[in-house]
Amino acid sequence: MTTSREVQLAARPQGEPQHSDFNVVNIELAAPGQGQIQVRNLFLTVDPYMRGRMNDVKSYVPPFALGETMTGGAVGVVTHSEDARVPVGAHVLHDQGWRTHANIDAGRVKVLPELDGVPLSAYLGVLGMPGLTAYAGLLRTAEFKPGDVVFVSGAAGAVGSAVGQIARLKGASRVIGSAGSAEKVAHLTGNLGFDAAFNYKDGPVGEQLRAAAPDGIDVYFDNVGGEHLEAAISAMHSMGRIAICGMISQYNSTEPTPGPRNMVQIIGKQLTVRGFLVTPHYDLFDTFAQEVGGWIASGQMKFDETVVEGIDRTPEAFMGLLKGQNTGKMIVKL
Amino acid sequence: MTTSREVQLAARPQGEPQHSDFNVVNIELAAPGQGQIQVRNLFLTVDPYMRGRMNDVKSYVPPFALGETMTGGAVGVVTHSEDARVPVGAHVLHDQGWRTHANIDAGRVKVLPELDGVPLSAYLGVLGMPGLTAYAGLLRTAEFKPGDVVFVSGAAGAVGSAVGQIARLKGASRVIGSAGSAEKVAHLTGNLGFDAAFNYKDGPVGEQLRAAAPDGIDVYFDNVGGEHLEAAISAMHSMGRIAICGMISQYNSTEPTPGPRNMVQIIGKQLTVRGFLVTPHYDLFDTFAQEVGGWIASGQMKFDETVVEGIDRTPEAFMGLLKGQNTGKMIVKL
Structure with a gap:
């Protein structure tokens, strides 16, 4: 025994x-x-x-x-x-x-x-469920392509920090992150290779995102929901893609929270908004572990x-x- | 001259x-x-x-x-x-x-x-732009599969009436439509082969949709937006798909209208919400014209x-x- x-x-x-x-x-x-x-x-x-x-x-x-x-x-x-x-x-x-x-x-x-x-x-x-969530959500759900401008919220978290680094290593033209403190923002641009980052507590997310991505974005990886999602829809290029992984801004709400006020833009911009869970994506595990494991071992990903x-x-x-x-x-x- | x-x-x-x-x-x-x-x-x-x-x-x-x-x-x-x-x-x-x-x-x-x-x-x-909008939006954007339960709003309009009939002819297990008058509702079920229909002015869309589709829906073709979209998200099965063609409920709004209050369900249900325009889908025109033209000629589609x-x-x-x-x-x- x-x-x-x-x-x-x-x-x-x-x-x-x-x-x-x-x-x-x-x-x-x-x-x-x-x-x-x-x-x-x-x-x-x-x-x-x-x-x-x-x-x-x-x-x-x-x-x-x-x-x-x-x-x-x-x-x-x-x-x-x-x-x-x-x-x-x-x-x-x-x-x-x-x-x-x-x-x-x-x-x-x-x-x-x-x-x-x-x-x-x-x-x-980074090589487990949160890393696979980032990998599958970015590459499969958001259909990331090299050259895309990528925005990720909750970018200093276990999932978000992987999303931003995978996007960079896969050839994003620009990677932007949001986080909730000046220290995290400095970490994203100083240590994790994000091209731009902002503290969402410093001002309206829409304005800060426009400043960080003046030419717009192709992919938004959503961990936060709410104001972040609305800002991302407004910043999206035509044919842009949004992978919704989480909406942590709403988890503690006791009342139902209204959605983005700019949903109508989804039509004219022909956007795809897709929610996902990691469970159906474990078929990617070996490919993911080999690729991300290599980046970890070589120090390219932190x-x-x-x-x-x-x-x-x-x-x-x-x-x-x-x-x-x-x-x-x-x-x-x- | x-x-x-x-x-x-x-x-x-x-x-x-x-x-x-x-x-x-x-x-x-x-x-x-x-x-x-x-x-x-x-x-x-x-x-x-x-x-x-x-x-x-x-x-x-x-x-x-x-x-x-x-x-x-x-x-x-x-x-x-x-x-x-x-x-x-x-x-x-x-x-x-x-x-x-x-x-x-x-x-x-x-x-x-x-x-x-x-x-x-x-x-x-029915064989032109509105018909192709219905055909491409249902089959390509919403990735319709035989056996799906399909809900379409604005179902008595040029696009909506085609969506419902194409879904039925392609093997939907159930087709539900909403419209804005008792006459239109009677026309949908009496003449166009819809399994169920309701007048959205008769009461909350969510309640009426639940009554018409007690086991939920797989596809929503949105011509209306607003309350219809929120009701559809709540009624959706896991892996459901929403094609957003129009949001006519919002076209005359002078203020930005809040989006659905149940956006968070998009994650757990792994939904895909996709806006579309007909323009990129003209490659389907010949296939569409042959198939729908045949149904028109044979009287299967009205x-x-x-x-x-x-x-x-x-x-x-x-x-x-x-x-x-x-x-x-x-x-x-x-």
């Missing part, structure tokens, strides 16, 4: 989550069954989307169950294997996070390549992590994420 | 157009030059989009010029030809409307096939016309169109 220490959802948070919304407990794990492996987790991820799943509302993913261990992305090492496809010692990416150990069907894990210069934690961020240590501090890491206490990807190291 | 009687734009209308906004004049036409043909027009079209072009504002098409003859779709017979590709006697579709005669570069006209059971005026409606006679009554026909005095396509017969 193996003891797994696990974080369970004890109560549905009202507003900001509290320590009392979680229980941290020891669970005795049997040996893995036929076709299963046992994994010792090395890194866990906490992500903003998890907050939505803590509410008891129907959405595109079901809510987390009370009294059960939280799930989420994790990277671990295989300690037992009852499936020839996944050997002991392999590093795997899986979705049984918020625990130290797990038995998992071998078919549900992704064996990770061992790449020089690529830390394993990167598979939870990423930031904020690391919290210890399974018992996972709720704390999650609460800090929601308060913006992280720079780049928030990671729990076990 | 040939005398052409022509309608010119004399003044930019303030609100509803008046007779005094137009002059009807005689113009002497020389013989057509090399590579040109001379056409005697048989039918002219008046369309809602022309109202926008009478304003002096930049849009996706330039405004009509004051003191010049109005242009627009027309069907005529070739009376002189200086180009071997277009013989005398051929019937042609062209864009030099609002006049009795015109010299035109032969490369700019479409020679019309002579199909049994298809009146020439149909090439200005269309309505309101015919006004005489070039001098073209302004009257146009003013009547804007007041909704037409059933189906408004046509001027010369």
